[in-house]
Amino acid sequence: SQKIEQNSEALNIQEGKTATLTCNYTNYSPAYLQWYRQDPGRGPVFLLLIRENEKEKRKERLKVTFDTTLKQSLFHITASQPADSATYLCALDVIDSNYQLIWGAGTKLIIKP
Amino acid sequence: ETGVTQTPRHLVMGMTNKKSLKCEQHLGHNAMYWYKQSAKKPLELMFVYSLEERVENNSVPSRFSPECPNSSHLFLHLHTLQPEDSALYLCASSQGHFLEGTDTQYFGPGTRLTVL
Numbered sequence: 001s002q003k004i005e006q007n008s009e010a011l012n013i014q015e016g017k018t019a020t021l022t023c024n025y026t027n028y029s030p031a032y033l034q035w036y037r038q039d040p041g042r043g044p045v046f047l048l049l050i051r052e053n054e055k056e057k058r059k060e061r062l063k064v065t066f067d068t069t070l071k072q073s074l075f076h077i078t079a080s081q082p083a084d085s086a087t088y089l090c091a092l093d094v095i096d097s098n099y100q101l102i103w104g105a106g107t108k109l110i111i112k113p
Numbered sequence: 114e115t116g117v118t119q120t121p122r123h124l125v126m127g128m129t130n131k132k133s134l135k136c137e138q139h140l141g142h143n144a145m146y147w148y149k150q151s152a153k154k155p156l157e158l159m160f161v162y163s164l165e166e167r168v169e170n171n172s173v174p175s176r177f178s179p180e181c182p183n184s185s186h187l188f189l190h191l192h193t194l195q196p197e198d199s200a201l202y203l204c205a206s207s208q209g210h211f212l213e214g215t216d217t218q219y220f221g222p223g224t225r226l227t228v229l
Contacts, residue, residue, distance in 0.1 A: 045220070100169065
């Protein structure tokens with residue numbers, strides 16, 4: 001079956017360290033992958049988009065990698081801060097889906113001061 | 114007001130009630146979406162509208178009825194819901210560039226629905 005997996009366990013990181021979140025998928029042919037941030041009681045907010053032919057994308061302290069061979073995307077936050085604490089969702093746009101993003105369940109990130 | 118707004122933010126209803134959720138986007142987008150989000154589960158796409166035409170309906174029970182009167186407004190009409198329908202209902206919009214593959218979605222804050 002087709003699915004996207006993100007770590008269901010919360011990730012606890014010490015402030016200042018790099019946080020790395022994982023998004024694995026199976027049986028998809030992705031066109032691109034997106035990462036979103038969701039705070040409690042709020043809707044997701046778009047962070048970064050990476051295409052299938054891109055290896056890496058950066059935005060300020062954020063970095064995303066996309067390995068279509070491993071079927072995996074990694075999301076890094078460098079110099080993490082308590083304000084980075086949130087749930088992070090990955091979403092895949094697959095070639096044969098016209099309107100749908102396929103969503104992961106998200107990983108909760110907790111940055112401890 | 115900017116972005117995507119949703120009302121009400123919280124709703125408690127009985128199984129025999131009829132209520133409606135409202136979404137409005139101020140971004141000039143062509144596509145609008147309804148999602149259901151339950152705890153620790155992926156977002157479930159319910160409906161997609163593109164240029165006011167419904168283009169996706171993911172086997173959603175008929176007790177959920179969407180309405181898109183124009184490209185800025187989206188409603189979700191609810192009737193005879195079940196307790197398992199309790200969840201966060203999110204509205205989103207996007208430019209609608211589906212074939213280009215670069216469509217990112219902008220979400221509202223959601224309506225927290227509790228069905229008693």
